[in-house]
Amino acid sequence: MENLLIVANWKSNKTSIEATLWLHQFAIDNLQLTNKEVVVCPPFTLLPIIKEKADKLGIKLGAQNISPFGKGAFTGEVNEEQIKEVAEYVIIGHSERRKNFNEDDNLLNKKVAMAISQNIAPIFCISDTTMNVPPGVKVVAYEPLFAIGTGSADTPENAQEVARKIKDRNKNVEQVLYGGSVTPENVRSFTQMENVRGVLVGGGSLDASEFLKIIQNA
Ligand code: PGA
DSSP: OOOEEEEEEOOSOOOHHHHHHHHHHHHHHOOOOTTEEEEEEOOGGGHHHHHHHHHHHTOEEEESOOOSSOSSSOTTOOOHHHHHTTOSEEEEOOHHHHHHSOOOHHHHHHHHHHHHHTTOEEEEEEOSSOOOOOTTOOEEEEOOGGGTTTSOOOOHHHHHHHHHHHHHHOTTOOEEEEESSOOTTTHHHHHTSTTEEEEEESGGGSSHHHHHHHHHHO
16 A cells, blocks of 8 residues: 655745744654655745755655746746756645636646656645546545635545545546645544545644644554
8 A cells, every 4th residue: 555645735834944943843853754755845935945954854845836838938937847856746736726826627737747747746636626637647635625724624434435536537546635624633534544545734734743743643
């Protein structure tokens, strides 16, 4: 069975000092990461700053976005070659981007293709209203809209059922994560489900001690 994937999505949070303090706190607790893979997805500006320290701690890095266009005259975009230098993963299709930046399936397909062209692994997010997974995606995060940042997570049984459906419908998908109000207290109820092979954590990842508890309890 795959390692559990525990992904931190910092969203638009943390300065370089705050990120450094987070890593310092994480290091103090000196966690053994057997059977678990930890991925931290900070804002772009922090990726090169925390890379060396994250490498030493056995933490993998992920980006939160990728340009659908590749290199060239696309002001404000960060392309796949640039991301490849600092990250192994990229979150694509998060509901906050679908909603606030009007990202649709067509655009998301292009982003996924760009990531895969550089062997960057997409963590493709779908909600309770979308089930489309672009070709080539191996890791999907199921994040129901009602559970993101609300403190009311889905039930583990429903997450398990949705994860099963995702895998049934998309034969390339190897690993389904659950995301939405994951805490140290509820994480195990999700990861003990056969089809839920990890979690995507927003708010609960901003404090290193809390995130460590989530990793430990998963
Ligand atoms: P949350 O966010 O853990 O704060 O609910 C999850 C996410 O949006 O990835």
